Amino acid sequence: MTPPALDRRTFLGAGLAATATTAAPAADPPAKKVRVAVIGCGSVSGVYLPNLAKCPYAEVVAVCDIKPDRAEKRGDRFKVPNRYPHIDRLLGGVPFDLLVNLTDMQEHEHLNRQAVEAGKHVWSEKPLANSLAAGQALLELSRKKGTRLWGAPIPVMSPQFAFMAKVLAAGQLGRVAAAHADYGHTGPGWSAFFYEKGGGSMPDLAVYNLTTLTGLLGPAKSVTAMLSVVTPTRKVDDKGEIKVVAEDNAMVLMDHGNGVISHTQSGFNYFNPHGHEGKNETRHTIGIVGSKGAMGLVGYDWEPQGVDLATENKPGFVRQATDKGGYVWQMGAALAAECLATGKDFLVTPEHALHVLEVIQAARQSQDTGRRVELRSTFKWPVVA
Numbered sequence: 254m255t256p257p258a259l260d261r262r263t264f265l266g267a268g269l270a271a272t273a274t275t276a277a278p279a280a281d282p283p284a285k286k287v288r289v290a291v292i293g294c295g296s297v298s299g300v301y302l303p304n305l306a307k308c309p310y311a312e313v314v315a316v317c318d319i320k321p322d323r324a325e326k327r328g329d330r331f332k333v334p335n336r337y338p339h340i341d342r343l344l345g346g347v348p349f350d351l352l353v354n355l356t357d358m359q360e361h362e363h364l365n366r367q368a369v370e371a372g373k374h375v376w377s378e379k380p381l382a383n384s385l386a387a388g389q390a391l392l393e394l395s396r397k398k399g400t401r402l403w404g405a406p407i408p409v410m411s412p413q414f415a416f417m418a419k420v421l422a423a424g425q426l427g428r429v430a431a432a433h434a435d436y437g438h439t440g441p442g443w444s445a446f447f448y449e450k451g452g453g454s455m456p457d458l459a460v461y462n463l464t465t466l467t468g469l470l471g472p473a474k475s476v477t478a479m480l481s482v483v484t485p486t487r488k489v490d491d492k493g494e495i496k497v498v499a500e501d502n503a504m505v506l507m508d509h510g511n512g513v514i515s516h517t518q519s520g521f522n523y524f525n526p527h528g529h530e531g532k533n534e535t536r537h538t539i540g541i542v543g544s545k546g547a548m549g550l551v552g553y554d555w556e557p558q559g560v561d562l563a564t565e566n567k568p569g570f571v572r573q574a575t576d577k578g579g580y581v582w583q584m585g586a587a588l589a590a591e592c593l594a595t596g597k598d599f600l601v602t603p604e605h606a607l608h609v610l611e612v613i614q615a616a617r618q619s620q621d622t623g624r625r626v627e628l629r630s631t632f633k634w635p636v637v638a
């Protein structure tokens with residue numbers, strides 16, 4: 254049967270309505286490319302743009318930054334024809350379908366809202382918003398508008414995550430008891446926002462581990478945390494000497510129900526003999542233990558190298574799932590474009606991102622009050638069936 258011809262707008266709408274079981278429309282990538290606008294042309298745009306440039310489902314039509322020279326530079330480097338110095342000009346300029354938001358963490362909420370209000374799909378770097386309530390309102394708005402909204406990070410897309418999820422589902426660890434994750438380095442030196450209110454090591458670093466652990470062990474029921482500032486002042490490229498307001502040291506305990514407790518440690522004061530680059534990290538940065546087995550993720554969950562698994566029957570660690578299968582942490586926006594273009598299902602959901610945002614918010618509340626904080630949000634789990 255020949256599918257009815259769709260104009261561009263109808264095509265994208267049809268893609269959005271599709272579910273996991275819906276067949277993708279006939280392949281015709283050039284006609285069906287999702288038009289992408291990237292806002293925020295700083296550090297991370299340098300790794301997102303090459304990925305988007307390679308994606309057969311995406312065409313970057315515009316770049317935008319309040320520092321216009323940055324938009325010009327990225328535009329020249331990646332041959333993007335339209336450059337804007339402000340979101341208002343971007344939204345009023347060349348038509349596009351998907352906004353990829355790579356700005357300062359504190360800017361995401363209002364820019365995402367403005368884009369959704371204008372009927373755009375949004376892929377946002379973390380966090381989606383500054384609070385759970387604002388994030389939920391944003392998701393509600395995007396549903397009303399018939400647009401899609403997603404937030405980084407995407408560790409649930411790695412083959413190593415899938416492997417660990419299957420080990421857990423098969424009961425290979427026996428009665429699961431505890432998990433630990435850690436991620437830290439000595440802190441970004443280029444922008445102040447990482448250390449200002451709304452920044453911190455939790456939304457920048459722990460967010461990966463919190464996404465992985467809730468993805469593997471289930472939504473958290475409650476959170477207890479201790480946070481601190483170890484280095485009270487910093488020198489950063491954009492503002493010189495600044496006061497550090499957000500946590501640069503964080504210990505977060507999550508209760509996943511059924512007795513399962515996890516611990517996530519993150520900070521901006523972590524000397525690492527292996528450096529910041531993921532490919533050189535070979536420790537277990539995530540460990541999960543049960544009554545009949547244990548497993549450790551080799552390397553970071555954003556750049557995993559494999560999974561070491563030991564069980565009652567095979568008590569020595571055996572390294573498995575070493576194939577990356579094309580997964581890289583900076584491919585989120587390209588996968589969002591693919592999802593829009595084909596209707597293909599995506600394991601990354603806004604509900605999961607908002608749950609992790611609530612964990613971070615609750616950790617701050619726990620630090621402020623000295624109390625355990627119950628959570629309200631949840632997401633579809635298990636992530637990998």
Ligand SMILES: NC(=O)c1ccc[n+]([C@@H]2O[C@H](COP(=O)([O-])OP(=O)(O)OC[C@H]3O[C@@H](n4cnc5c(N)ncnc54)[C@H](O)[C@@H]3O)[C@@H](O)[C@H]2O)c1
Pocket residue numbers: 292293294295296297298317318319320323338339340355356357358360364378379380443444456457
């Ligand atoms: N740098 C990394 O390695 C990395 C990795 C993963 C995720 N991230 C995340 O990506 C986001 C950006 O981080 P970064 O390191 O690229 O920061 P950055 O400071 O290098 O870049 C941010 C850019 O956004 C621009 N910007 C700020 N507000 C704006 C606005 N209202 N409109 C348009 N442009 C605006 C700034 O001028 C700047 O060029 C953050 O959420 C961060 O947590 C960064």
